[in-house]
Amino acid sequence: MENCIFCKIVAGEIPCVKIYEDDLVFAFLDIGPINFGHTLVIPKEHHQSSSTIPEATAGRMFHVGSRIGVALRRALDYDGFNLHLADGSCAGQVVMHAHLHVVPRGCEDGFRWNWRQLEYAGTADRTETAEKIIAKLKLD
Ligand code: 5GP
Ligand code: ZN
Secondary structure, X not given: OOOOHHHHHHOOOOOOOEXXXXXXXXXXXXXXXXXXXXXXXXXXXXXXXXHHOOHHHHHHHXXXXXXXXXXXXXXXXXXXXXXXXXXXXXXXXXXXXXOEEEEEEOXXXXXXXXXOOOOOOOHHHHHHHHHHHHHHOOOX
């Protein structure tokens, strides 16, 4: 894909610090890490949205991402990690080539997700919400 910064990284046209590569996925250090070692796992093929990534590639991204999380813990003495994917600009996606963030975490790293917890009006409201989602859920 022309003018995609991550396609250019996969093609070697833009430098990166590579962590892992196979036939389906490519992983490299994020240039602006939440914590040092923060890694991005991307499909080699260009996909803007995670929803169009073929299942085998998506599965590989998750597998590689979680193994990199373990490597970060062991190598850099972290306590855990977050796997994060922003799909759509409203969700915080800035680079429009789907990517899985592997964010190494320390118990005292001072970083907090700004995670709110709304409340459903009641059981009926919750059930109705679920029914709407299920009606539109397509797995092919
Ligand atoms: P998003 O906000 O789209 O989920 O995350 C994009 C991520 O890509 C950001 O964390 C940003 O630091 C990283 N990033 C953007 N441009 C480059 C680049 O040229 N090289 C690397 N290694 N990371 C980049
Ligand atoms: Zn791309």
